[in-house]
Amino acid sequence: xxxxxxxxxxxxxxxxxxxxxxxxxxxxxxxxxxxxxxxxxxxxxxxxxxxxxxxxxxxxxxxxxxxxxxxxxxxxxxxxxxxxxxxxxxxxxxxxxxxxxxxxxxxxxxxxxxxxxxxxxxxxxxxxxxxxxxxxxxxxxxxxxxxxxxxxxxxxxxxxxxxxxxxxxxxxxxxxxxxxxxxxxxxxxxxxxxxxxxxxxxxxxxxxxxxxxxxxxxxxxxxxxxxxxxxxxxxxxxxxxxxxxxxxxxxxxxxxxxxxxxxxxxxxxxxxxxxxxxxxxxxxxxx
Amino acid sequence: xxxxxxxxxxxxxxxxxxxxxxxxxxxxxxxxxxxxxxxxxxxxxxxxxxxxxxxxxxxxxxxxxxxxxxxxxxxxxxxxxxxxxxxxxxxxxxxxxxxxxxxxxxxxxxxxxxxxxxxxxxxxxxxxxxxxxxxxxxxxxxxxxxxxxxxxxxxxxxxxxxxxxxxxxxxxxxxxxxxxxxxxxxxxxxxxxxxxxxxxxxxxxxxxxxxxxxxxxxxxxxxxxxxxxxxxxxxxxxxxxxxxxxxxxxxxxxxxxxxxxxxxxxxxxxxxxxxxxxxxxxxxxxxxx
Numbered sequence: 086x087x088x089x090x091x092x093x094x095x096x097x098x099x100x101x102x103x104x105x106x107x108x109x110x111x112x113x114x115x116x117x118x119x120x121x122x123x124x125x126x127x128x129x130x131x132x133x134x135x136x137x138x139x140x141x142x143x144x145x146x147x148x149x150x151x152x153x154x155x156x157x158x159x160x161x162x163x164x165x166x167x168x169x170x171x172x173x174x175x176x177x178x179x180x181x182x183x184x185x186x187x188x189x190x191x192x193x194x195x196x197x198x199x200x201x202x203x204x205x206x207x208x209x210x211x212x213x214x215x216x217x218x219x220x221x222x223x224x225x226x227x228x229x230x231x232x233x234x235x236x237x238x239x240x241x242x243x244x245x246x247x248x249x250x251x252x253x254x255x256x257x258x259x260x261x262x263x264x265x266x267x268x269x270x271x272x273x274x275x276x277x278x279x280x281x282x283x284x285x286x287x288x289x290x291x292x293x294x295x296x297x298x299x300x301x302x303x304x305x306x307x308x309x310x311x312x313x314x315x316x317x318x319x320x321x322x323x324x325x326x327x328x329x330x331x332x333x334x335x336x337x338x339x340x341x342x343x344x345x346x347x348x349x350x351x352x353x354x355x356x357x358x359x360x361x362x363x364x365x366x367x368x369x370x371x372x
Numbered sequence: 373x374x375x376x377x378x379x380x381x382x383x384x385x386x387x388x389x390x391x392x393x394x395x396x397x398x399x400x401x402x403x404x405x406x407x408x409x410x411x412x413x414x415x416x417x418x419x420x421x422x423x424x425x426x427x428x429x430x431x432x433x434x435x436x437x438x439x440x441x442x443x444x445x446x447x448x449x450x451x452x453x454x455x456x457x458x459x460x461x462x463x464x465x466x467x468x469x470x471x472x473x474x475x476x477x478x479x480x481x482x483x484x485x486x487x488x489x490x491x492x493x494x495x496x497x498x499x500x501x502x503x504x505x506x507x508x509x510x511x512x513x514x515x516x517x518x519x520x521x522x523x524x525x526x527x528x529x530x531x532x533x534x535x536x537x538x539x540x541x542x543x544x545x546x547x548x549x550x551x552x553x554x555x556x557x558x559x560x561x562x563x564x565x566x567x568x569x570x571x572x573x574x575x576x577x578x579x580x581x582x583x584x585x586x587x588x589x590x591x592x593x594x595x596x597x598x599x600x601x602x603x604x605x606x607x608x609x610x611x612x613x614x615x616x617x618x619x620x621x622x623x624x625x626x627x628x629x630x631x632x633x634x635x636x637x638x639x640x641x642x643x644x645x646x647x648x649x650x651x652x653x654x655x656x657x658x659x660x661x
Binding site: 088093094095096097099100101104106108109111114118125171174179180181187188190191192194196197199202203204205206207211213214215216217247250256259304307311314315328329332333336337345348349350352353360363364368370 | 432485490569596637
């Protein structure tokens with residue numbers, strides 16, 4: 086470590102200035118705009134917390150909020166459980182592991198837009214989901230998955246989970262590398278069952294990964310936009326409306342910038358706890 | 373649960389079980405990976421079927437035809453070739469400048485006594501964790517008032533700025549692990565800051581840069597939200613934004629939609645297969661192992 090020469094200051098300040106100008110400054114602006122009524126023309130009119138009061142009484146917003154909670158739990162829960170089980174199954178090198186891992190990884194490189202279109206094909210009335218149900222003799226279960234408000238959100242969620250599991254699996258595979266196998270062997274010798282060894286020995290050693298996965302999943306869930314936009318645009322009847330899609334529609338379709346910013350601020354406030362959690366963990370690993 | 377290798381134990385007993393019954397492992401992993409692959413195979417089938425085949429035999433049926441019609445329509449009916457060029461431009465520039473600028477910041481923060489460097493690093497990372505929604509409206513306004521709205525330049529600028537924090541954080545962790553002696557040796561040889569950066573830091577950071585580059589390429593290529601926010605003219609759309617137009621224009625022509633989705637997916641799939649190792653290690657870099 087030594088004193089800081091001018092070139093090094095430039096090295097730091099150029100990227101920092103860019104981030105301040107295009108990330109932090111806009112973010113601060115959003116807070117201000119959320120306190121105004123503004124259609125983008127002329128000056129914003131200051132209205133205090135009125136947008137937030139209106140949000141509290143807005144049935145679409147409430148629906149989006151409820152859907153988002155369902156999304157966090159359903160998308161987060163399913164992809165974490167499946168991703169972790171897959172990591173446990175594919176942890177040790179043996180024949181076929183490389184192939185199986187690649188199969189699970191591959192969807193995660195597709196964009197959420199592409200994933201959404203893939204699954205629109207699968208969910209189409211004559212698509213393969215209904216086709217498969219027909220083959221299995223479950224013809225009664227056939228549905229217009231994305232057009233039916235009672236199934237649309239879950240249908241989109243399944244598509245998102247299909248893509249996300251590979252990512253969660255990567256994180257757990259990395260975490261499992263840090264698990265000390267001798268502890269488990271010792272427990273096995275002492276007669277601990279697989280179930281006990283997993284919960285008492287492996288899980289506690291995965292605490293760090295769990296924290297990261299939890300924070301990443303919640304933050305991702307709160308900003309989920311693309312896949313819903315590609316599949317249903319929040320419909321039918323707002324049944325797949327999430328906070329992000331409602332925010333986007335309010336801001337860019339109905340051009341109600343103050344109200345849209347208020348939704349964005351709500352998303353931020355919901356996310357900030359988990360962002361701080363993630364940062365706390367990141368700061369610890371930097372030591 | 374009883375047959376699965378849930379505990380991934382190295383215990384001798386289970387090792388033996390696996391050697392005796394490798395089929396148990398495959399008996400559950402083969403169907404699972406089939407579930408993962410099946411949607412992609414289905415889309416490939418649809419993309420290469422003719423429209424007549426789909427309407428006659430149903431979308432879910434096995435192919436009775438082989439046709440390039442879907443792809444032909446995608447390229448003639450939409451602006452897909454333009455969109456692919458736009459995506460390539462945006463991806464190349466965004467990835468290059470993201471890594472360049474973040475390697476600068478990471479070098480400065482990791483090797484020099486900059487006041488509050490830890491706080492600065494965490495604040496930079498925090499910027500990348502913000503939900504993009506909090507930025508959309510002001511970013512659209514700012515690009516407007518700078519006169520760069522609806523340009524690929526603005527899209528690149530915004531994505532570089534938004535990604536910087538994460539890349540800086542990852543590279544910082546890596547640069548800190550480079551032994552101080554290497555830097556001392558370079559300085560004894562009379563190397564200035566720039567020389568150290570170019571001849572010591574960059575070569576040693578190459579594995580991390582490669583991993584981040586693989587990752588960033590797919591992230592930037594896959595973007596939709598920033599493109600929708602910054603761009604208005606269809607001829608400037610990158611591929612994922614253009615895909616939504618194709619879907620809107622060819623709602624019931626499933627072979628066209630499938631072809632378009634495949635075209636958008638293939639470049640990232642190539643990056644994945646060629647750089648799988650870098651890609652996977654890139655994903656875990658940021659997870660604070």
